[in-house]
Amino acid sequence: MTEARTDPRIERLLREQGPRALAIVAAHHGDFDGAEDAVQEALLAAAQQWPAGIPDDPRAWLVTVASRRLVDAYRSAAARRRRERETWEDRAAPAADEVGHGDSDDSLTLVLLCCHPALTPGAAIPLTLRAVGGLSTREIAAAFLVPEPTMAQRISRAKATLRAAGGRFEPPPDDARHERMRSALHVLYLMFNEGYLASEGDELVRPDLAREAIRLTRMLQSSLPDQPEVAGLLALMLLTEARRPARVDAAGRLVPLSEQDRRRWTPALIAEGVVLLTDAMRRGDVGEYQLQAAVAAVHDQAATYAATDWRRIAGLYRALARLSDNPMIGLNSAVAIAMTDGIPAGLAATDAAAAVLGDHHRVHAVRAHLHELGGDAELATAEFLAAAARTANEAERRYLQDTASRLASGVPKNSGIDSPTDVENGGSAPTP
Structure with a gap:
């Protein structure tokens, strides 16, 4: 292009x-x-x-x-x-x-x-x-x-x-x-990720790219119906795409998972994704895409953010870690770990991922969220600003800067960044 x-x-x-x-x-x-x-x-x-x-x-x-x-x-x-x-x-x-x-x-x-x-x-x-x-x-x-x-x-x-x-x-x-x-699945996965959270530009999402990834994955699944990981990837895309209508407000601002109006999610996509995932996992050959889809399904099936089964999500990430050493998996699991084992444990998971990812903006975003959850507004503000300075997506930068400004002004609020626990925040980026 x-x-x-x-x-x-x-x-x-x-x-x-x-x-x-x-x-x-x-x-x-x-x-x-x-x-x-x-x-x-x-x-x-x-x-x-x-x-x-x-x-x-x-x-x-x-x-x-x-x-x-x-x-x-x-x-x-x-x-x-x-x-x-x-x-x-x-x-x-x-x-x-x-x-x-x-x-x-x-x-x-x-x-x-x-x-x-x-x-x-x-x-x-x-x-x-x-x-x-x-x-x-x-x-x-x-x-x-x-x-x-x-x-x-x-x-x-x-x-x-x-x-x-x-x-x-x-x-x-x-x-x-x-x-x-396997390479084709990775390509389609990254294509969908870029459509769901653009790495750069003024808009948070690129729906055309996400739709094209779903279209191609449907075609691949039709040609390889006996491959559970193909079905798992399609399920992951559908379960994640179902939340897109609630991710951006009327002004184009990012709406974090914790604040999304779940009535705006797309029930048909959730239902199709759950059926695909259930059928794929019954075959017994469970891979990375099925496990990531299972994380997305836990989020989608929770009636409210407070009702999220974080222990289930943490367990799924532990299973993912056994299949892959990708540092993004460790970073994505940090919030679930914090929710189940405490903020220090979540920060330790973030630091372990940062040892490989370095100064990546998502490392700072996750740290910021955990510090805010732990009540340290000063550290959270600094990390939100660090994340904002390092992202190339303008919509994401505005959200991070606005959150930092809110914290600096002393307004309490659980920001719930969008969402370090699944593909919404970038998923498992490939190793170079």
């Missing part, structure tokens, strides 16, 4: 339609690498031209422009054989009915291509987040906790490796699909 800053409405269109345009162009021409470059050029052109007027069919516009750029690239390649060049010229652009099939499985094929066995997970996941999720290099770098230049180099190397391995845009065999599933 283009890194350019543009009108928010146009930027949302580019984020939504760019990945789907890439799937169509790559499917039509059978060349992911060339299609990715061509679509990037089309996105840049759109960012420059659309302020004067958005086309009636933005996706078709992107597909047409990208296809022309791709054909031009092949025409200008001196080493191409004439027969190859003529073949590409004959396939100048997809027909209108092809452009309209953006809800087919092309996007899922693109996910599985980017999870090619020639790529390590550390390369496959960033490449897919860029190609399918439309995330910027800066956003992906933030998710991986690495500098932006490092991530840019990683994505470039991934594309070169995929090209050298002969990766083509075509559905993999069934056995290869199963092999690529």
